[in-house]
Amino acid sequence: MNLKSKFSLIIACVAYLLVFSQAYSQNADSIRLNQIGFYPGAPKKAIILDADHGIFYLENTAGKKVFTGTISRSVNKGFNGKYTGIANFTQFNATGTYKLVIPQKAESYTFTIANGALKSVADGAIKGFYYIRASIEIKEQYAGKWHRAAGHPDDKVIIHSSAVSKGRPEGTVISSPGGWYDAGDYNKYIVNSGISTATLLSLYEDFPAYMQTVKLNIPESSNKLPDVLDEALWNLRWMLTMQDPADGGVYHKLTNPAFDAMIMPDQATKPRYVVQKGTAATLDFAAVMAQASRIFAKFPQQLPGLADSCRMAATQAWDWAVKNPAVLYNQDKMNKTHEPKIVTGGYGDTKVDDEFVWAACELLVTTQNHIYVPYIKLVPVDAMTVPNWGDVRTMGYYTLLKHQDIVYTTAFNELPGLQTDFLKMADNLIANAGDNAYQTVMNKVAKNFGWGSSSVAANQGMALILAYKLTSDKKYLDNALANLDYLLGRNGTGYCYLTGFGHKPVMHPHHRPSVADGIEEPVPGLLSGGPNPGRQDKVPTPSSVPDEAFIDDENAYAVNEIAINWNAPMAYLANAIQALEGKQKK
Known part of the structure; x- marks a missing residue:
């Protein structure tokens, strides 16, 4: 072979190696795993799409092989009809940064193993609420490049014709500033605020020592209140303005008549209304205020009088709901007789028995008044579900189970049966979760994948955290962590669903500031809704497979x-896991 031929061969070999190396690294998406990291003593799994046998190994940043394992095949096929490979490296617990390698096939995104593995995610999911505050400038010192002007001062909000009452005729102007923008839009809804605020309050109530250590760089961080409570207060104080002082009823929402365009908050200047009082909104409000009262009673110097104000607001709301037990918000029906027509998020609810249960449970624990006991109705195990905004019964059950010392002093005598049934529900959640293609509770059944499926995963995790706290049985904690792994990349799409995190993050959420601010990356710390084959928006997705x-x-x-x-449940789950698995280490 002459020199020219040898040179050509060398060039061809280098080119081949470059192409092979590029293809090799681009196969990272075929390895689905938590893209952030793992705790040393916790389970560690990756899902392999293109191999269900063979070996895998972990490689450190120096390129050294540090662990070798064998890929096993999933017991069941995924929703797409295919088996997956399971790479289990739980027994490897050395801290550091690694990637998982399938020889000659693929290598994963890098990840860490550390005590604080998911601290950034836990903090970020709460900090996400700061970015979506209404009525305040989001300053650069707290928000970096996502700083923006204040929008929606909501100091001149109009009483809608559906919301008139004594002293507040149609067109009356009230002030109702603050709160969080509910979703991708700029409106504020009591029903959805209820479960969201309560979940953040519960995060503090369930893990007070850990949450005292969490500093989020928000404007209130220098005060002597935990940052998670400061953030919850931003919405809670708005909620207090939504109660009619004349009778205790609570307006369903504060809204524009129609959704704003994809513009920044300060450019959205259309008139805003408070709309119709309703039983569901009033009871959700009562539940949150009762919970807030017992939490803020522990901070009398920082928040003088607030606990008493919340308790009074809760009891007044309860009294209104008892007198008005079936005032259901039906937007289409309302629009037939009232102007202007309202076409923003409905959050309508055709039943309020669950709201009565939740509010009664919170008020019972806060006041120890026996009058609430008759309203606490239990359901069979098969009717017990993880909470969502339209079914909040289990929120009340959680409160009873977490405050058993108080509940035993009241006339409620069904606590043992409630705990037994709740743990049966938890056992049903985790049963055979290790058999499915992604080894998670979330991936057990297709019905989990509807609108807001990511919140299903997070709420399942919350339920399992409580089961762990009640029993100290690690099977519940391990499955809660697996659902968090799901949200962070161990799933059917390979996305990390929390903006600003992971190697394959969501970049284009339906969120007005993220679309309109001219910044490539979306506002961080916001959880995408996740897979939903319903496609109610008519936008095609690459696959119709549920997950x-x-x-x-x-x-x-x-x-x-x-x-x-x-x-909110994402913030709860990530912080609970960090508190429990991270052993409160920073």
């Missing part, structure tokens, strides 16, 4: 919108 029916498109609100009731 793959997702597209990262700002127009696809049925799969890629953000919402406070999705972020």
